[in-house]
Amino acid sequence: MLKPFYTFLFLFTTGSLHTYAQQNLSEALLMQSLPKTYAVIKTKEAIVIDGLANEASWDLAPWSDKFVDIEGDLKPAPRFDTKVKMLWDENYLYLYARLDEPHIWGTLTQHDAIIYHDNDFEVFLKPSDRQSLYYEIEINALNTIMDLMMAKAYRIGGEAIMHWDVKNLKSAVHIEGTLNNPTDVDSYWSIEMAIPFASLGTFGKAPTPRVNDFWQINFSRVQWQHVIENGEYKRKKENGKLLAEDNWVWSPIGVINMHYPERWGYIQFVEQIDKESYPKSQTIKQAAWNIFYLQQLYFTENSHRYSNRLEALPGFEKVLKHNISGLRHRITTNKDKTFYKSELLDPANHLKVTIDNFGNYTISYEQ
Structure with a gap:
């Protein structure tokens, strides 16, 4: 009642x-699962952004659940595993992602190119529940970055602010294998990133989160089927059209659209892990x-x-x-x-x- x-x-x-x-109605029904949660441990150790995550603090940070299809249980499990872990301090949100991949390739080298035209890894971050503002960062195996700000989601009339950049963002890619070499089988590529809180701040609001604060976040991996032409990787086509990409995410949306920030997962900034929880x-x-x-x-x-x-x-x-x-x-x-x-x-x-x-x-x- x-x-x-x-x-x-x-x-x-x-x-x-x-x-x-x-x-x-079936779309609405598919968007009823609870978002994922992750407790981000605070670190006092200096983190070197080199793509390796070999500091002791990273050993204390738990792995996330493995990524699933963006539509959730409606689709088969991804062909390759993807997982992330996170840390924070007074200045940065740190993340480390590992993407298993037998064929590591990339073509785009210009900042703010449409990175998901390559296989990529994407970060979606919404620091405040009181604002519709959120951010997106895309990165490929060449460590090329696209970053943008959204005042509100595309689907409700928002437009990407492409001239905005995450100032002082640090990122590095490590490749366990060889880049753009179709003659061998690779193992994985990993991404290490330090996202400055100061670059995500808004007027009148302290950019650094407090202990036990929640932010919304999600991660997406865009994966294309490929062919090899003249020794180079190309996105696969059928009947002259590109095959649709796979969309693998940490917290499933239910529909093929990442721009549902209300459906993203939650991170909670903690000093030590007690239990994962949701904001009230x-x-x-x-x-x-x-x-x-x-x-x-x-x-x-x-x-x-x-x-x-x-x-x-x-x-x-x-x-x-x-x-x-x-x-x-x-x-x-x-x-x-x-x-x-x-x-x-x-x-x-x-x-x-x-x-x-x-x-x-x-x-x-x-x-």
Whole structure:
């Protein structure tokens, strides 16, 4: 049973008909798994970024779960293993990734080239739950970097800010094998990276996380099937078209799109590992985004109008009912229901979340 905390309001304004709909209910159902979590240990040891991770601190950092297909259990396990580990100190988030690979190749050498046209490794990082801002870093086996900032996700109208760079980023690649040599079989390539907190800071907010802070993060590996032509690796084609790449990730999204930051995993900055946990906002955040997904479907199915009743949303029983339990809610719409704003309260954790049909998401603490 839902718990409205006041009656529905109807605004006499005109909302936009523009929407970013899920394709169908099955997509929403595929995005219900809990995100992965990882406790990042604080280190006092100087970390040399050389691609080797041979400092003692790295031995204390646990490996993540192995990567899976971006769609999760819907698809077979990746052909090659990928895993990461992380550390932090007052200045940097450190990461080390190992990508098993029998054929290590790369072609792109220019900064901010579209790196995923090679096999690559990608970092997606969202430091604040109160802002939609997030960052993406891509790297190939040649240690070529593409980095960008997103004010909000592509799927809800965001645009990549390509001229932004992670200032003072440190990265290195180690290759266990030979690069761009198709005559042998390689073992793996590894990436070591130091991401400066100062480069991710915003005005008025300290860039360095505090102990027990949570950030959202995800990692993606783009892997292409290849052919060898004139002694060089090329992406494989069929009938003149490139075969689709594989997308292997740490925390599965459920659909083939990394730009769902609400679906990324969590890292917690700790001094020592006790137990992995979730931020107390996880439940209310998942409920808010489920409302967004289902309102998109309702909009498509109902003459470009939104619902003012959660129970009327398609898939309410399967997707939303269980994680709305214990929360209070209200929905505001305009007169012709081309705009809505949902507001959720979590009395137990003193949290308030709002989300609207444009994907504008806010979270605050209530007294």
